[in-house]
Amino acid sequence: MSDQHADGGLIVPPLLAVCAAELLERVDALADDLFRKITIAPYARLSVEIMADVRDFNERNLREQLTCMAHHRPVRTDITRQSVRRRATQGVPLDAVLHAFLIGYRLLADALIDRAKKQPGTTMDDVAQASMALWSLLDAASRTVNDVYRDTLVSLARADELQRLLLLDALLTGKTADWAALGGTAASLGLPEQGPYVCVVADHGDVTAMEQAMLRGGLRSAWRPRPDGLAGIVALPDPFPAPGCAHASALATVLHVVGTAVTGRAGLSPAYTRLRESADALRLATLARASLPAGTHRAVTLDHDPAAALVAAGPDLALRMALTVLDPVLAAPDRKDLMETLTAWLDSDTGSTTEIAEILYCHRNTVRNRLDRVSRLTGRSLHRPADVAALYAGVRALELRPR
Numbered sequence: 001m002s003d004q005h006a007d008g009g010l011i012v013p014p015l016l017a018v019c020a021a022e023l024l025e026r027v028d029a030l031a032d033d034l035f036r037k038i039t040i041a042p043y044a045r046l047s048v049e050i051m052a053d054v055r056d057f058n059e060r061n062l063r064e065q066l067t068c069m070a071h072h073r074p075v076r077t078d079i080t081r082q083s084v085r086r087r088a089t090q091g092v093p094l095d096a097v098l099h100a101f102l103i104g105y106r107l108l109a110d111a112l113i114d115r116a117k118k119q120p121g122t123t124m125d126d127v128a129q130a131s132m133a134l135w136s137l138l139d140a141a142s143r144t145v146n147d148v149y150r151d152t153l154v155s156l157a158r159a160d161e162l163q164r165l166l167l168l169d170a171l172l173t174g175k176t177a178d179w180a181a182l183g184g185t186a187a188s189l190g191l192p193e194q195g196p197y198v199c200v201v202a203d204h205g206d207v208t209a210m211e212q213a214m215l216r217g218g219l220r221s222a223w224r225p226r227p228d229g230l231a232g233i234v235a236l237p238d239p240f241p242a243p244g245c246a247h248a249s250a251l252a253t254v255l256h257v258v259g260t261a262v263t264g265r266a267g268l269s270p271a272y273t274r275l276r277e278s279a280d281a282l283r284l285a286t287l288a289r290a291s292l293p294a295g296t297h298r299a300v301t302l303d304h305d306p307a308a309a310l311v312a313a314g315p316d317l318a319l320r321m322a323l324t325v326l327d328p329v330l331a332a333p334d335r336k337d338l339m340e341t342l343t344a345w346l347d348s349d350t351g352s353t354t355e356i357a358e359i360l361y362c363h364r365n366t367v368r369n370r371l372d373r374v375s376r377l378t379g380r381s382l383h384r385p386a387d388v389a390a391l392y393a394g395v396r397a398l399e400l401r402p403r
Helices: 014-038 048-070 078-089 094-118 124-172 176-181 207-216 248-261 275-290 306-313 315-330 335-347 353-360 364-378 385-400
Strands: 197-202 221-226 229-235 265-268 298-301
Touching: 014 048, 014 094, 014 124, 048 078, 048 094, 078 094, 078 124, 094 124, 124 176, 124 221, 124 229, 124 275, 197 248, 197 275, 207 221, 207 229, 207 248, 229 275, 248 265, 248 298, 265 275, 275 298, 275 306, 306 385, 315 335, 315 364, 315 385, 335 353, 335 364, 335 385, 353 364
Parallel strands: 265 298
Antiparallel strands: 197 229, 197 265, 221 229
16 A cells, blocks of 8 residues: 655555656656546637646646656645646636546556556555555545645635725725726626716625625625725616716615615715726715714715715814804703704704604694794894704704714
8 A cells, every 4th residue: 555654645555666667758648648538628618728738737747746656755746736726727617627637547547557467476466555555646636636726716716805905995095097007997896897886885884795785686886894884886777867867766776775784874976987986986975974973874875965965074164163053052051952953843844843843742832932042042043044054054063073
């Protein structure tokens, strides 16, 4: 039987060492025979250049194996490993790679056993031990092929993911030169070549979960983890009905899917046609998210609350203005009731005191009295649009200020 060497390699019996030395003289013929036998699908579909590479590896692998056997050294797997990495990178399925190696080892085993039988003084027991040694080599080679192929796929996946992250970073930060230098294409991100696209920014979320949610919604997307959550580019499911205007149902689909997938706030940019516009879209999506108060669980666009988006665009100025406008109310002893009522009135679709009273569980006259008190304290009329806008911006600025 073969001996297990300290480094894990196998040393074949002396009989096989003699036979291997003889076969080294006809490695070319063995390699040609092997090449003819493995030129089957999917190998038959490989290019002429790759097939020449396969033929070269066949000969090198046979020569390495026979040389190790002939010199009574542990059988090396360097060429085997290189070959498997090449085939995995070229997209040859694992089953086909294993089948090719099985054919190769059977061919080598047949040639060695045939010579062993012709050696003077060889017994059936010698032949049996030689056969067992060759089967041990085949078993070890099969494990090597499986392990190396799997590790190569993992490395390729990591490299692909790193490439995608670098491309996304280049797009989302506006580094178009880096995007071009990296050979960026929509296909490399798994996106269609033509827009429209939207940029999405979310507080929280897992990239894999988000991608799967998008796929369930029939959407193609690419996502990048960020310190403040996730940023992604989503392809809208149908085209623009008119230049510069996204189809409402398409955007609604993205809003719904994102809204159900996130666990916090999410903002969507307006639709855009060119991937190189993603940095500007990211800024607008970030503003849309910032227009929602912290703790909100919702996805919105800038159209959801344009005034809140304007406040979010200049938070320091907006907060200073809010404190100036609302300072008398905030200084009042009943400030909590006054702010609660003002906010409910500003959020109301109708401005009905009866409706607001039901929301706040109080009498409608109480609502009127509180609103009148806000008007007197601030000097702002609730019937004058400019004053209402100032009060609205002030309330939103207080809601959006960092906690």
